[in-house]
Amino acid sequence: MSIYFTKYQGLGNDFILIDNRHQITPIITPELAVLMCDRNFGIGADGVIFALPGENGSDYTMRIYNSDGSEPEMCGNGIRCLAQFIAEIEGDAPIGKTYQIQTLAGVICPRLEADEQVTVDMGYPQLKAQEIPTTLVSADNQVINEPLEIAQTTWLVTCVSMGNPHCITFVEDVAAIPLATLGPKFEHHTVFPSRTNTEFIQVIRPDYIKMLVWERGAGATLACGTGACASVVAGVITNKIDRKCTVELPGGCLNIHWSDTDQRVYMTGPAKKVFTGCYL
Numbered sequence: 056m057s058i059y060f061t062k063y064q065g066l067g068n069d070f071i072l073i074d075n076r077h078q079i080t081p082i083i084t085p086e087l088a089v090l091m092c093d094r095n096f097g098i099g100a101d102g103v104i105f106a107l108p109g110e111n112g113s114d115y116t117m118r119i120y121n122s123d124g125s126e127p128e129m130c131g132n133g134i135r136c137l138a139q140f141i142a143e144i145e146g147d148a149p150i151g152k153t154y155q156i157q158t159l160a161g162v163i164c165p166r167l168e169a170d171e172q173v174t175v176d177m178g179y180p181q182l183k184a185q186e187i188p189t190t191l192v193s194a195d196n197q198v199i200n201e202p203l204e205i206a207q208t209t210w211l212v213t214c215v216s217m218g219n220p221h222c223i224t225f226v227e228d229v230a231a232i233p234l235a236t237l238g239p240k241f242e243h244h245t246v247f248p249s250r251t252n253t254e255f256i257q258v259i260r261p262d263y264i265k266m267l268v269w270e271r272g273a274g275a276t277l278a279c280g281t282g283a284c285a286s287v288v289a290g291v292i293t294n295k296i297d298r299k300c301t302v303e304l305p306g307g308c309l310n311i312h313w314s315d316t317d318q319r320v321y322m323t324g325p326a327k328k329v330f331t332g333c334y335l
């Protein structure tokens with residue numbers, strides 16, 4: 056079967072987008088997604104995203120496979136790419152157009168902006184989500200600045216769900232973090248029953264942080280939208296940063312705003328088409 060696709064990237068977090076509007080289940084298996092994501096033997100990507108028909112009154116449904124074939128609940132950079140992809144396949148979508156996208160984390164709303172930017176209403180962050188590890192929990196069923204022993208070091212971790220799980224640690228210098236060694240140890244630690252995404256954060260100023268990410272099911276990536284949102288929430292609740300904050304990732308910057316009016320998190324960043332192709 057030949058599969059037509061379009062490759063998009065958001066700050067170097069790259070995805071294979073598939074027009075799946077004709078059926079309500081993804082047209083490829085997780086096993087095939089792994090092959091397509093392979094950077095040597097396939098197309099190369101951090102994940103595969105499907106634009107499916109909308110459910111429960113939404114415009115579209117988004118499903119995503121990570122590059123290891125696992126299925127996450129949400130993807131921040133991915134939903135910006137999906138919004139641009141939908142605009143392209145629908146044709147003629149004006150700036151300001153907003154889509155209601157059903158995801159496994161609920162309905163998420165991206166809005167098209169000028170210059171290939173997309174602003175996404177990412178919804179409410181959760182500090183007590185199901186996938187947050189109970190073994191780490193202290194007061195009020197939350198994990199805020201709790202000690203976690205990994206690689207002979209005690210890390211103070213804060214866990215935030217943006218629909219998918221994030222474990223955030225504030226460090227002095229992200230450049231000193233051996234991500235490839237530490238990342239898998241966090242991801243597969245027994246306290247995280249659903250595995251976890253892991254963010255290492257260096258505060259430069261209260262309105263500017265640097266972030267390194269190890270993604271569940273994808274490893275080190277150049278950017279993670281849900282991770283940037285979760286990290287700003289973690290920084291605010293630990294009194295380190297402002298509610299409006301720029302997050303610098305290896306692939307570039309995201310602007311995050313955790314609104315104190317409606318308590319929702321808003322993310323703005325780019326999403327760009329790279330090429331189209333046919334996987335044989």
Ligand SMILES: N[C@@H](CCC[C@H](N)C(=O)O)C(=O)O
Pocket residue numbers: 068121126127128129130131132133219220252270271272273276278279280281282
């Ligand atoms: N890169 C994404 C997150 C993708 C899902 C993640 N790997 C998970 O398993 O939760 C983003 O931009 O949010």
